[in-house]
Amino acid sequence: MKYVLNRLLFFIISVWAAVTINFILPRMMPGDPADAMFAKFQNNLTPQAMQALKLQFGFSNQPLIEQYFTYLKGLVTGHWGLSFTYYPTPTTTVIAQSLPWTIGLVGITTLLSVFLGTALGIYTAWRRGGWLDNTLPIASLFVQAAPYMWTGLLLVYFLGFKLNWFPLSHGYGDSVEPSASAAFILSALRHGILPALTIFLGSFSGWLIGMRNNMVVTLGEDYVVFAEAKGVRPSRLMLMYAARNAILPQITSFAIAIGNIVSGSILTEVVFSYPGIGLQLQAAVLQQDYPLIQSAFLIIAVSVLLANLIVDLLYARLDPRVRTGGVAA
Amino acid sequence: MEEQPVLELDRVSVVYESSAGPVRAVSDVSLKVYPGTIMGLIGESGCGKSTLGNAIMRLLRGNARLAEGTIRVMSTDVYALSPRELRTFRWNTMSMVFQSAMTALNPVMTVEQQIVDTLKSHRPHLSTRAARERARELLHMVRIDEKHLRSYPHELSGGMRQRVVIAIAIALEPSLVIMDEPTTALDVVVQRSILQQIQELQAEQGFAILFISHDFSLVAELARQVAVMYAGRIVEVADAKSLHLDVAHHPYTEGLLRAIPRLTHEDVEIEGIPGQPPDLLDLPNGCAYAPRCPYVAPICSSHQPELHPHPNGLAACHRFHPTEGGAPGWPSPAPLSKWTT
Incomplete structure (x- = not known):
């Protein structure tokens, strides 16, 4: 219980720190968003209009501390600012439109990669030296060794362009509108396969080899030998004694991976023009869309922290040594 | 009529295949251990005593293998058993206490789970309730408070952990317990109390022990016969x-x-x-x-x-x-x- 409170407190402090840094960083940069906006209108902006814009974006000559509280109030009440690129759409709306695509694509793919990689890692280590162990880790490593956006380009070229099996880009077809209809879902799935495959191939090997190596080390531990000697059934030995311990480092990696789910797989989304947050973020950076960048960063930071909180709590469930602070070795 | 030995080694050799050629870690060993006796096995590090212990349990790993000879425990050739038979034979008839008191227990399972696991692996029809009752009884036998049934290994001292390992080793009342330096990782005071414990349990339960050690005075005190x-x-x-x-x-x-x-x-x-x-x-x-x-x-x-x-x-x-x-x-x-x- 103390551990849980401890983690929660840490989470709250971290979120506050992330929010504050997110406030300070843009104010330390040269120029301001209104200048960028001004530049965008290519001098066709009167000083009055410029002033109006500044007011609209919440820029004022207030003392910094007052700005800070205005900012905090805005965050809580959902006023995160307006996007330049899609002016006058609020950034929250822009993010709300692209985030589901990313979470759907990267999230499902990551989970698939983690589960499949971990399960096969357990199996290949258990059947060490077997045919699967002799082929799969090397094959997967070979694929992962290629930069994943290049893998994506190859997939687009061969499976999309040459064979015409899958669409080349975008999240769904032009003929359908986002809705709960079967046609849309089917179209979204067809569009998702190539980017999903790209991300999967780019990450699967890490999960597989990581788990396999942990597992091989754990299988040599005394408690596994002792359990084998005391007659524990092979399946139980593999899962409850070996994998149960070997999986702990994977959980940590998974926490990091969850962060990537929200921040998106920028390059993959760019290659496939996939309407996720990664593509949005890239566009925002190119357009100097400060409010959107800021909002996106905030969402990413909070998501990563939240994911870490969940994993910390999960870790305590999985490893009793963490709960008590691990006093004895 | 001679009594049937619990453990009978006949010209046993164990070889490690190394890149520099085969290494005979155990060579031509013949030995008998009789029911209810303690046989000490002593020698310096690397003399093959632990390898011999693992060979008896058929726990040789990796590049080690039984090259020659037969190992019989309660007249059963250990190396003639199928893997399935071996799994039930081990622990029912022979068990082992490992050298590494600190690491022989699974860090993510409670003491009770690990004892119950042992019992249930061999007695699938045993109810959880009965298994827990037996776990409690076993902890009493090794003088650990039953509140530690719910403890994780990291919450126990080295001596307590080794007692738990001993409790697991005698859980199914085997005829032979191989103890591979069971007190090496412990300090002298704890060592003494564990040895006393082993002697008491041995007198009570009547199992035979092959006690592997490098501590001459300790073995001389504990065992009836000593093999060097x-x-x-x-x-x-x-x-x-x-x-x-x-x-x-x-x-x-x-x-x-x-x-x-x-x-x-x-x-x-x-x-x-x-x-x-x-x-x-x-x-x-x-x-x-x-x-x-x-x-x-x-x-x-x-x-x-x-x-x-x-x-x-x-x-x-x-x-x-x-x-x-x-x-x-x-x-x-x-x-x-x-x-x-």
Whole structure:
């Protein structure tokens, strides 16, 4: 219980720190968003209009501390600012439109990669030296060794362009509108396969080899030998004694991976023009869309922290040594 | 009619395949352990004693394998069992306490789960309730408060962990328990109490123990007979009571006896054994101990001595049976006694 409170407190402090840094960083940069906006209108902006814009974006000559509280109030009440690129759409709306695509694509793919990689890692280590162990880790490593956006380009070229099996880009077809209809879902799935495959191939090997190596080390531990000697059934030995311990480092990696789910797989989304947050973020950076960048960063930071909180709590469930602070070795 | 031994090793050799060639870690070992007795197995690090323990349990891993000989436990050839039979045979009939008290328990399972797991693996029809009851009983037997049933290994001291391991080892009332340096990782006080515990349990339950150790005085106190191992071979099997320098022993045993520090005799000097243990990849011809032996004779470097009876047991030394061509002046062999293998 103390551990849980401890983690929660840490989470709250971290979120506050992330929010504050997110406030300070843009104010330390040269120029301001209104200048960028001004530049965008290519001098066709009167000083009055410029002033109006500044007011609209919440820029004022207030003392910094007052700005800070205005900012905090805005965050809580959902006023995160307006996007330049899609002016006058609020950034929250822009993010709300692209985030589901990313979470759907990267999230499902990551989970698939983690589960499949971990399960096969357990199996290949258990059947060490077997045919699967002799082929799969090397094959997967070979694929992962290629930069994943290049893998994506190859997939687009061969499976999309040459064979015409899958669409080349975008999240769904032009003929359908986002809705709960079967046609849309089917179209979204067809569009998702190539980017999903790209991300999967780019990450699967890490999960597989990581788990396999942990597992091989754990299988040599005394408690596994002792359990084998005391007659524990092979399946139980593999899962409850070996994998149960070997999986702990994977959980940590998974926490990091969850962060990537929200921040998106920028390059993959760019290659496939996939309407996720990664593509949005890239566009925002190119357009100097400060409010959107800021909002996106905030969402990413909070998501990563939240994911870490969940994993910390999960870790305590999985490893009793963490709960008590691990006093004895 | 001779009593049936619990453990019967017949010319057992264990080989590790290494890149430099096969290494005979255990060579031609014959030994019998009788029901309800404690046999000490002693030798320096790397002499093959732990390998022998693992070989008996059929727990040899990786590049180690039983090259020759048979191992029978309760008249069953351990290496003739199918994997399925082996899984039930181990622990029901023979069990083992490992050297590593600190790491032999699964860190993510409670003490109770690990004991219950042992019971249920062998008695699938046992109810969880009965298994837990037995777990509680076993903890009482090794004098651990039952509140520790819910403890995780990291919450227990080293001594307590080893007690739990011992409780798991005797959970199914085996006939033979192999103890591979069960007290090495513990401090002297805890060591003492664990040994006492082992003796009590052994007297109560009547299982036989093969007690592997490098601590001569400890084994001499605990065991009835002691087998001394050198370079993979048993060089002497002696009555534990005879383990002092007033009687003749294998030269290696004598060397070990001289190396024991004594608090009671001020004037006795502690002596190490000169030289190094031999390289198992490059064993000398004849007796492996010859290069370090103070009694060495020409025959020693050409003929491997066999275990032969001597006044206090068996010894593999040409000194005790000059009929094979030993040097004159050595004591003539004593009449055969109970020490027939």
